[in-house]
Every structure is written in structure tokens, then in C-alpha cells.
Amino acid sequence: MIVLMRGFSIAWRSIQLNWLPALILQLIMLLLGFCYSFEISWTHAFFKALSEAKAEGGFLFSFSVGALAAGVFSEFFRVYFVDFGQWRREHFIDMIFKIFLMGGLSVLTDFFYQFQNEWFGSGADWKTLHLKVFVDMCFYSLFLTVPMNSLLFLWKEEGFDLKKTREQLFPLSRFFTNRFLPLWISNVCFWLPIVYVIYSMPALLQMPFNLIAATIWGILIVTISKESRQRHPLNLKTADDLTTDNTDITD
Secondary structure (H helix, E strand, O other), rough: OHHHHHHHHHHHHHHHHHHHHHHHHHHHHHHHHHHHOOOHHHHHHHHHHHHHHHHHHHHHHHHHHHHHHHHHHHHHHHHHOOOOOOHHHHHHHHHHHHHHHHHHHHHHHHHHHHHHHHHHOOOOOHHHHHHHHHHHHHHHHHHHHHHHHHHHHHHHHHHOOOHHHHHHOOOOOHHHHHHHHHHHHHHHOOOOOHHHHOOOOOOOOHHHHHHHHHHHHHHHHHHHHHHHHHOOOOOOOOOHHHHHHHHHHHH
16 A cells, blocks of 8 residues: 555656646647647648658658657756756756657557557447557556566666666566556556547547657656655665664764
């Protein structure tokens, strides 16, 4: 129960720190959906052009727009709406890292959405929506994207040092408690309502709306990862640390 509460606490903390850029992007998402629903001509032309570009570019297009949205745009929103426009070295590292990570995830998600439509159809009835969301949350996210994000963000935070990453990875129970579970809980809190909206939309709109949501997630996930590292519930010490502590007390 403590671990679950910690996961929810980290998710809530990331929203508190990044609420302004998240709100702006959500308003953009709502505006696009509103304009499309009322058949405003420019939105149909925009989504049609986007669909045609995707058909021509294939997965290279998915990588490019995913990297641009969740890698570049998310970091700009984070800098100018959270960090008061102060660029630091860590922002550039996070941006380059997210370009490759989120670009790759965009390709995987595009591929996954195509499979979802082939498996369950493109209908928006509740049975189809529930099936798609169940597969998304309980298989795709749980066994692929969340473990991948947990491991790769750990690698980044350890200075891209494989040896240090392995040291933090074991025992696996600690990695699961400190890294995987908080990210998975945050992932469910953020994506569960959003994927219902995305899957209820026509196939033409699914990937563009996913990219806007991924831009928000690209902002949140950096904070979630850092909060997970800073708020370890089990800050276990090694035998050497305990010996040092006892020496200090004796002195």
C-alpha cells in the first residue's frame, strides 16, 4: 500500500510541477477535436494532409513527428513554462535523449495502432473500446513501454554508464519498487482516460492526438523519473556505509 501511495504521489507531483504546459496542450487537443467535430474546413484539410504525409513517409514519418513532438516540443514547453526560459545542460541532454526514445516509441505506437484496428476493427462501440484499452494498458504498456522507459531513463540518469545502471538494476525487487511501479502507476493515471478518447476517434485522428498527448507525457516523464530517484522509500545502505556510520558515531 505504501508503494502504491508513493506511485500516486509521484504522479500528482509531476502534474503539479508541469500543469501549465500540460493544460495548454490539452486545450490545443480539445480545440482540434472541436473544430473537426463541427467540420471546420481547415482542420479536415490539416488532418488529410497529415494522413497523406504519413502514408508516403511510413514509419520514418512516425519517427520524425514523434521525435519532434515528444522530444523537441515537450522540452521547449518544459523550459519556457516550467523553468522560466532558463536553458541548462540537462535540458539539451533530455531533449536529445527523448528525440531518439520518443521517436522510436512513436513508430512502435503507430505499428501497434494498426494492429489494434486489424484485430478489433475501427469501431467506437464500448466493447471495441474496452478491448483496445485493455490490450493497450495491460500488455503494450505493462510489458513493453513502461519497462523500456524505466530502464532507459535509469541509464540516462546514471550518465549512460552501463556498469552503474546494472548496479542500480539489481536486485530486481528494488528496481521494480523504486522505478517501474511509480512509472507504471503514473502511466495508467495519465494514459487511461486519453486512450479511450483516442480509440473513439476515426483512424485519421488517432495518431495526431496521440502525438499531442505524447508531448505532454514527454514533459511529465522526466519529472516522474527524477522524483522516483529522489524519493526512494528504501534507501538501503551497504555494509561499508554502515561501518562508516558506526565509526563516525564512535569518533
